[in-house]
Amino acid sequence: MSRLPGRAASGGTVLLAGWLFADLLLLLLVIALGSLPREERTGATPTPAPAVPSPPASTQPAQRGLVLKPCSFTVRTGSAASVRKQFRAQLGRAGVADRTAGFVLSFGTAPDPGPGQEAAERVNSIVTDGFPRFEHAPKRGYWKGGPSGRVRIDVFFLATPDGDTSFPERCRSSDDGED
Template identity: 35%
Template sequence: MSGARMAGWLFADLLLVMVVVTLGGETTTKGAGAHIRPELTAGPTSTPTLTPTVSAPAPGTPAGGLDPHTRSISVRTDPGDLVGGSDAAAASIRRQVAQKAAQFQGERAAFVIVFGNAGRLPGGAVDTRSSTEYAEAVARLLPSAKPDFFPPYDEKIIRSYHNTDPRVPSGTAEIELFFLLH
């Protein structure tokens, strides 16, 4: 098969995968949480018929899924101090997180991503190893900073990454918050 024909098939396969993922990922709040329950009813011929009935979810039941509109907060401290185990740096992060998360009164974070920036290497590139370690140190403090807001620490729910944005100053941790849909 020629390269052009292979590329065409590859494109078609990728397009099919994108369609399946898009359709599979769509959610709706109309009827979300509804339950279909079959009921046995007598029809006009007195022959029992299986009829599905749909019951609505209880009021206040979340529709499910993560809200695609995220919120974020930023905190700052000396990355080396925090990663090195400084109690003062940890207390500073906890205090900043508790203060800034207070704006989300009544909410609870369902998923969190922490992006850390711990400085630059000679030549100007972001120190990705130190920045990821800094983000991890901040992430581990979140549940103790505001236990009623953050889920318990788990690497699958509170994730840590480095931030390579050159405009973000060293010592900044940006905390991206995801909430459940209501």
């Protein structure tokens, strides 16, 4: 009795598919075990860290939150000294000269995006260089359509040292529609 040539070929294919399936399952098992944390792979229990007594509530530092509404300032473009002078005066009038910036968004007005964004980026670098409480805050420059020559600076301040995240009462915000 002789075997048919087509039958032998199909039996070999099924056999190879079975081994391929088994190999894939083994690979998935190795990947799953490798992704477990070390303690779960070895069966060891982690040793707890020694308890550190927490200081009394009155001496714990406040968590640094972020004021969720920006204080908005507008400066005319010009020399770095002029921009710093305008910005310093506006920070003082708003009563936030001693606050630390969380992040800063600047919007340079210009008819075209390139010059507007360049003006915003330039003002950001002036603010970074001239105001120590702003130097570590992330800053982004954007374009806003309109006549050239002005940059609106939206500053999101960090909470005060006592944890207050309320909006500074003498600030104005572009969120209020007074753009």
